[in-house]
Amino acid sequence: MKIIDAKVIVCSPGRNFVTLKVMTDEGVYGVGDATLNGRELSVVSYLEDHIIPVLIGKDPQRIEDIWQFLYRGAYWRRGPVGMTALAAVDIALWDIKAKIANLPLYQLLGGRSRDRIMTYTHADGVCIESTLDAVGKAIDAGYQAVRVQSGIPGLASTYGVAKDGRKYEPADADLPSESVWSTHKYLNFMPKLFDAVRSQYGDDIHLLHDVHHRLTPIEAARLGKELEPYHLFWMEDAVVAENQESFRLIREHTTTPLAVGEVFNSIHDCRSLIQEQYIDYIRSTLVHAGGITQMRRLADFASLYHVKTGFHGATDLSPVCMGAAMHFDYWVPNFGIQEHMPYTREMESVFSFDYKFERGFFTPGESAGHGVDIDESLAKKYPYKRAMLPVNRLEDGTLWNW
Structure with a gap:
């Protein structure tokens, strides 16, 4: 062949x-x-x-x-x-x-290690009240794990919160839009948000939060420590990870589990993070980290240090990647959780797939391969349109991490 x-x-x-x-x-x-x-x-x-x-x-x-x-x-x-x-x-x-x-595909990897794949979804709102409503809807839909993001008082916008009530899509403009960030306001607000969520929904639901690389190590250590009473499933991307040693300081000051890796491209990006046990979940994706071949090596390496997988799964990955991820999740022994940001009907119309989602859990299909294909004729009806990710500035105008 x-x-x-x-x-x-x-x-x-x-x-x-x-x-x-x-x-x-x-x-x-x-x-x-x-x-x-x-x-x-x-x-x-x-x-x-x-x-x-x-x-x-x-x-x-x-x-x-x-x-x-x-x-x-x-x-x-x-x-x-x-x-x-x-x-x-x-x-x-x-x-x-x-x-x-x-x-x-999962059979070629070694067969399944579980019966179903736990996912988490996104719940966000412009304030605590609307965020609580979104968390409640996710729980009613059957999710056992929910990522919680909220608008911050005094800031016009923030990561993860849609302005128009639709699903959040960060690549929102032909040229990068600019948003304003305040670490001070964010750090003061987050404990209040998670206190409200736990007070209303109790301790059984898994709660996650994405910091989106916006803190320094000592700031992230403070946040992790202050969120300990609300026992998060994880705190994601607390700092930029070019300096892997940054996570050592966070780890020394908090028991809140740490997740990172959706922007990683190689096992070398996270070797120290895993080997020194600075993190609990690795979020690298099949599509950005060299495919199934490298992710198998990365997952096996992580398993030696009690680090689990937690694949990024927003809609910046196509159903092709999601389908392959389902098979990987089904197999990988040190699975943690799978992110799930639902596709629109328009997106799903271009791709056919046989993986199934039901009340917070995925299962891959049984067709040969990873089970996803693309309708080329229909794809032609949706031409490329440039869309860039935003940039972030502090309140004094200093460019910051988005």
């Missing part, structure tokens, strides 16, 4: 998705996700100019060799663009291999 062609499909059914389709001479094809939020066309160029030409003629069943060829063979390795492109190839090749074997 040989790869005879590959093509990139770009569409925007409510948001931009990049999909790679790899074809073989025996008629079997595989589909991979190549979406990099706000930088989609950079990955398209990398695939079309540098990867697809070297794939032609290769045996698609030699997944490991192709992964090494595209990783080690690129002198300029790693980085979000290159690793997203590599992940798209890897996911497509695993899809092909599972179809050849006529098995669902």
Whole structure:
């Protein structure tokens, strides 16, 4: 069997998705996700100019060799663009291999380790009262875990909170919009928010929170310590993680579990975080961290240090990535939780999938491969529309981490 062609499909059914389709001479094809939020066309160029030409003629069943060829063979390795492109190839090749074997993908990984996959959803509001309403709706829908975000008094907007009552979508403008941030106001408000949530809904529901890289280590340590009475499932992305040692200071001051990693591209981005046990959950995604091949290594490494998976799962990942993630979650022994931000009907119309969601839990389908495909003719009806992520400034105008 040989790869005879590959093509990139770009569409925007409510948001931009990049999909790679790899074809073989025996008629079997595989589909991979190549979406990099706000930088989609950079990955398209990398695939079309540098990867697809070297794939032609290769045996698609030699997944490991192709992964090494595209990783080690690129002198300029790693980085979000290159690793997203590599992940798209890897996911497509695993899809092909599972179809050849006529098995669902999770069976090739080693079979399932659980019966269903616990997910968390997002609950947000412009104030405590509306956030409490959103948490209640999530609980009524069957979720056992809820990420809680709220507007902050004195700030016009903040991460995770939609302005118009619809689902939050950060890539909201042709050019980056600007928002204003105050760490002081945020830190004073968060304990009040989680006190209200626990007071109204009790201790049984799992609560999560995303800081979105906006604190210094000592500020994050303060927040984690002040949130300890509300026993969060995790506090996510407390600080930027280029300096992995930053998490040591947080860990020394709080028992609130820590999660990080959705922007990581390689095992090297989190090696110290895991080995020194600074974190509890690794959130790297299949599509941004080199595909199934590398994430298997990362998850196995994490398991040695009691670190569990907690895959990013917002709508900046297409149903292709979500479908592959379901199979990975079904298999991985040190599974923690899966993020779930529901797609719109418009998004789902372009993709077919057989994974199932019911009252807070996912199960992958039993069809061969990862079970997700794209309708190319319908995708053409939704042309690419540039959409960039916002930037953040402090109240004095200083550029800050968004």
